[in-house]
Amino acid sequence: MEVTIFPAMNTLAKLQILSGAARYDASCASSGSRREGAPPGGTGNTSQSGICHSWSDDGRCISLLKLLLSNDCRYDCAYCVNRSSNQVPRASFTAREVVDLTLEFYRRNYIEGLFLSSAVMQSPDQTMERMVRVVETLRVEERFGGYIHLKIIPGSSSELVRKAGFYADRISVNMELPSQASLQRLAPQKEKAAILEPMALIGREIQESLVERKKIRSAPRFAPSGQSTQMIIGASPETDFQILRLSQGLYKKMNLKRVYYSAYVPVSDDNRLPVIASPPLLREHRLYQADWLLRFYGFTAEEILSDDAPHLDESFDPKTAWALRHPEFFPVEINRADYGTLLRVPGIGVTSAKRIVAARRFSLITPEGMKKIGVVVKRAKYFITCSGRPFEQSLHQPAQIRQQLLLGEGSGEVKLPRQLVLPGLYA
Amino acid sequence: MVKYLCDGTSDGTLSAIGLILQEHSDPGLVTLSEREDTLFEEGMFIATDPLKAEDLFSRLKEKAPDAARTLYFFMLAEQEGMANSLLHYIEQALQHGDKVNGYLTHPAVRDIVTVSRKAARELHRMKGLLRFEKLRDGAYLAQMEPDHNIIQPLAYHFSRRLRAQHWFLYDRKRRTASSWNKGELRFGTIEQFTTPALSEDEKEVQAMWQAFFKTIAIPDRKNPRLQKSNMPMKYWKYLTEKQGE
Known part of the structure; x- marks a missing residue:
């Protein structure tokens, strides 16, 4: 008779509480790290492009077993479902429980690895230490080679941060809110310095490890998949411009791989929080679009927004909004424009721009050819020419194009965004 | 126009192509x-001349490795009428190389x-969507019915990943199977397949996963359309988290 792995119903109940409490963390990427094969005698490797294993009922990808080690929090952050004043059932896993769940799920190919975060139990250091012990057990005792994303608890010692980066593929410190003022108001027990310091430390360690590994291939890796962070959108009064400039700074100065935006889901009737009927999903979607422009399209935050127009347009994606403000940039000639210029055309993304550049080597591209190479011109047609000939005869004025685009999309009625985030595809 | 015929197998098609490219200056x-x-x-x-087919494939691999990869995935698609x-x-490809x-x-x-x-995309998808079940003897079994014949590269993927366990892949549509045990990867066919008994703790682990799958979704953001477009329903049959829905 085989022994059951999970002793009581207990683990199942804990799993429900502690995955439910972790679901508001948007990060799910499993990419950017590459371990060819499982460690000797062990299980698990990672894939450069990341792998999604399932999609939950909200349509988000599941790639990691996303858990809190505990939701028993001594902090009382207004926006958080786990705040100490909230009446919710509390639970904490033992290290063994998390290790066994990870391994049993991984062996059945349910997951790509583990995402472990936690509420602050007795202290940041005590919590971080327990989290590090989980991944240490996985890596050392169980020889687990799958993906691990570990949250850093703000305020934990640099020694623990270093240890975390040594075992995990990705580590992240959540910004939580886009400004010091909001942090002070909504999360008085968290300090900006306690968030930014470990971020800077992680950035330096990643850089150093990369340099070391160029010299000695066997030098230890530090968070090979980099660091990310998350901000809650719509719980505090910052403008999109402030948020984007913050992200831009994080990408440039701190070398972050990803900034996640999480639409505030009303989980509290605290009077410091705005009263909203539903999470601001469209705003979140537009921020992700703008974030993509920063990372892959060569835009700066100042090109996308300004102090005079600090919010992203609801009716148009940020690239189209930019194009409508810059008629002098258009039309773009498909057969001559360089890659960077093609990327600025609304409706032409990274894939399309690359296909255009590749196909041009063989012959001039005709409007018919655009279809053949799989470039959708529904939106782009107002902004391009093909060998000098326009796609749309009569439209030149931004006002006309604006009108046409709105008509083409069901008279300005904004469709609920389909999620743009493809966590598996890009870091 | 010169017209040629081949037998339509991958070897047959490739050997015919090899011969044509050798004999004709203007294919x-x-x-x-x-x-x-x-x-x-x-x-x-x-x-059909298997040697000729192999010869062509190595030439392609040398001159245009990306195109050879494309050809490999094309073959997995088992498409007829595209010779x-x-x-x-x-x-x-031989003329222009990888571009x-x-x-x-x-x-x-x-x-x-x-x-x-399409074949490459399904392979990537199945790397995530394949589900193993633990059997009574301790081995793991995953069943699937993919559109493309991807068992070979899929098995290779898991041979790097789930190295320490004994497992089987079974393609129910093509009745082909693959097994991994103690460092040995094997392929074969199974004509008579009977579903083996599951390990005693299997249902318990599955219940855990189903519970996780349910709670990880944010109720305020329910979006079944998005779920289906990312994870087409044709794959749900063998998904542990979609059983009993």
């Missing part, structure tokens, strides 16, 4: 199709690249 004037043995079929039949496109794709895959305005290139891309 643009040649067509190749699969023999159907109808009365009025026109064209000269080229017999002529394949002939002209390979002709272009051929960007020549999507060429109809043959587009045909082959499109089919190949």
